[in-house]
Amino acid sequence: IEYQGRSEHRVKAPAAPRAISPKLGPSRINLRKFFDLSPDLLGVIGSDSRFKHLSPAWESVLGHSSQELKSRPWIDWIHRDDLQKTLGHIHNLVIVGKDKVTFKNRLRCRNGQYRWLSWQANYDPYEHLIYTQVSDLGERPGCTISPNLSGQKFNSPEEHFRLLVDGVKDHAIYMLDRHGRVISWNAGAERINGWEAHEIIGQSSQIFFTAESCQRGVPEKVLRVAATSGPVEFENWRMRKDGSCFWANVTLSALRDEQGQLLGYATITRDVSDRKQEEEALQQAYDNLEKRVAERTAELQAANSRLREEVQIRSQAEEALRQSQQRLTQQATQLETTLRELRNTQAQLIHTEKMSGLGQLVAGVAHEINNPVGFIHGNLEHASHYVQDLLRLIDCYQEHYPHPDPKVQAELEDIDLDFIVADMPKLLASMNQGTQRIKAIVESLRHFSGLNEAQYKPVALHQSLNSTLRVLQHRLQGDGQQQAIELIRDYDPTLTKVDCFPG
Missing domain, CATH: 1.20.5 (Single alpha-helices involved in coiled-coils or other helix-helix interfaces)
Known part of the structure; x- marks a missing residue:
């Protein structure tokens, strides 16, 4: 798995590992001589999580030959209780971008016992190599140790990738070749999918898809999209070895060499059935x-x-x-x-x-x-x-x-x-x-x-007034309490009768 750059501070989609040429230049020749002459535990770990070069002191401390140590990912030799802590330090070195990390862990000796080692590691982002200097801290019962190597310090960088991949139990991390066949298998893939490494290596990735997805050409489609458009993240039903299905979140990235040629694919699968059910x-x-x-x-x-x-x-x-x-x-x-x-x-x-x-x-x-x-x-x-x-x-x-x-x-x-x-x-x-x-x-x-009379008829107003005044004449006369009232009558002699109610 290739970690692209230090500024992002996160894991990007897996990219193509850089191949390390077996033929070393002058600087590599000097480095080989230095490793051969050094009494310390010195090592170089490549992007494929395997040791690329080891000093002779590794054989004396662990009892394994250099070829045995190089044949397997370096995290395979680490005690399982120290695996997560070691992966965390390698993450800080490669992903976070620390200049140097120091940590302790236990590696398995040839006799099955474990030996405590102290690691100092540096990372070369251009060559994608981890340089390690490792110190022997002591032996565990049953592990042989050379007296003259007690307390030595050495370096071990490349085992990070193996630890990062094989030590992850809740993610299935595996590699596919450019034809979609499985070429690597971690413990998380074994736990989630059910196949062991020797059973699945070389099998087509179509084995993980349901029959319906295969009929619709989904396996070829996702590989084609990852190869042409970049990393693909999708969710679908995946098949286990026992035929059961689980809902998975899958990230698929194409791996290329320095010339841009397609080498294969990196796949990270996570079982999200619980989330799907939720x-x-x-x-x-x-x-x-x-x-x-x-x-x-x-x-x-x-x-x-x-x-x-x-x-x-x-x-x-x-x-x-x-x-x-x-x-x-x-x-x-x-x-x-x-x-x-x-x-x-x-x-x-x-x-x-x-x-x-x-x-x-x-x-x-x-x-x-x-x-x-x-x-x-x-x-x-x-x-x-x-x-x-x-x-x-x-x-x-x-x-x-x-x-x-x-x-x-x-x-x-x-x-x-x-x-x-x-x-x-x-x-x-x-x-x-x-x-x-x-x-x-x-x-x-x-x-x-x-x-x-309640009649409407012609009435002589002069006569009516005179008759009324004559009846009221006694009110006009004076007495001891009030003076007499002089009434002046000035009638229009030409007035004719008027139509009215006489009363």
């Missing part, structure tokens, strides 16, 4: 929730519709009630006006009735008064003639009998005949005037009583 469960819960929400929404919409209908009905009822109240208010106002008018009319009717009764009474009284007054007034003229005759007779008698009997003379003086003779005409004139006045008053009363 997503399906979540989706199911979401669907159920949507269904319940839809049902609840439908219920709320139905309830809202019913509520709107009720609100509309209530609004209509309120409007009808408001209109009814308005009509009732108008009717009450009209009734109140009508009642007031009825009361006024009733008062007017009562007043009219009273006035009518009064008019009838006045008319009756005037009629009753008019008859005797007429008798008196009519007889006054005759009485005046009779008195004149009697007075002439007395004058004639006095003329012929100037000296009456003393008794008669005394009676004449007693009654003051001269005064009677002088006052009698005045008395009769006053009585005539009184009867005339009484007749005028009676005539006014009769005319005033006629004004209460």
